[in-house]
Amino acid sequence: MRSTLSKILAVATAALALTACGSSTDSGAKTLRVGTLTDAPPSIYLENGTFTGFDNELLRDIAKREGFEVQFVGTEFASLLANVANGQFDIGSSTISTTEARKKTVAFSNGYSTGFTTIITKKGAGLTALPAFAGKRLGVVQASVQDDFATKVGGAEVVRFPDYNAGFAQLKNGTLDGWVVPKDIGQKYIDQNPAVPLDFGYTVETKDTPSAFAVAKKDKDLLAKLNDGLAKAIADGTVARLHAQFFKTEPLPKELEQGGPGLPVQNPGV
Template identity: 25%
Template sequence: MRLNLFFLFLVITVMLMGCTSKDKVDNSLEEIKKKGEFVVGLDDSFPPMGFKDENGEIVGFDIDLAKEVAKRMGVNVKFKAVDWDGVLLSLKNKNIDVIWNGLTITEKRKKEIAFSKVYLENRQIIVVNNNSSIKRKEDIIGKIVGVQLGSSSENALNSSEISKELKEIKKYSNNTEALMDLKAGRIDAVILDEIVGRYYMEKKPGVYRILEDDFGKESYGVGIRKEDVKLKDELNKILDEMKKDGTAKNISEKWFGEDIVTR
């Protein structure tokens, strides 16, 4: 009887060890290099991070960063537009390898995916028309406010007490549509990323105005599957190298006119 119990215990132990070893296997980096590319999931209407130019080519700040990282990894990079509201599912289902498109690091998202080191800081701003009577955050009470569906802007707004006192929160598939409705007077304000807001303001001077108040700061990181530890480590290593040798600075100055990359 004791022998049988010992044998049973031994079998279970071996099985558990096998499962544990299997769970710990991480071929993420090897698989990327074997297929010769990694696929970046993004919202391709999110300037200046990633968007289509007049020729239909996807360009942007994050695009340039990802291309340089891929070059240093010795692989190509492919950009795949996905529904932003379901971008985490696309990553988990392995339809894409990483999310690299102004992705905000949140505690909720950290429960589902891993992140690279922070490479950019941002804040959620309030944009109104230049001739609007809205001066402070409290002035949007009773107004119609637009946000991008599934964005950190939506989360920031919903987490505030003011959200309960708005006339309506109108949700858009992208920020471009929200700002177009703002310009047309169909909504009173838009909550969005500062980098996006300032990019549009440069394109359309005198149309919009940013309030001094905001809905909080945030940090950007590359979204990676939790099990892809080797890929995450390689991304972090290369991003650190790009910061040290000035490459990240040059890319930042190209898109923002100054170095805003987090060191």
């Protein structure tokens, strides 16, 4: 079941959809609307009513460098890329993996993180290999990369949710056998819920589709700004600093270390 906060944000998102993207502030800086999630720490989440997390703080830094401002709007992942493509949002910021299928809908900035996909289970379940999940119920956020991953787990029943909180609630009450999530998000939920006996059942590294910001294919100027600001943030160590702030144990990819070459993303036809 969705939290009250998520419901409020959904209503706010619907109302804000009537506002045109790319408005200007009194200071003259252009304000861009950013679609993001509310419940996926440490990457993207709400804290005391403010959108934060690694992805969103990095985007704030890039915006400052490139002369625009950002207005974050809570949304569900399943509709995020379509709403970037149709102009409801100027940018998508939600640890979005740069798959070839998604490149048909939007263009992506260069990558700012890599990670791992994991299946979280109840402690002691003994589900540590993919064949063990045949006949099991796997929860995922709808339209996520983890959704794609789960559909390829032979014999598993995939149960789709609009957000991470809803999936976690079902895992906690025992109606799911596994919860497929990015490992850093799963670790955060485990850390924040020590009374719930959970464990990592199966984990696989995902290096070929780094996370990136999404923009409409036609918005080449904004894409160039995002890449320019990201390159500067890598060069001066800002990406490394933010990564260390939000990811306490996960190593930073060498490409994103201070002065590193970055993680280039190709956008066919853009």
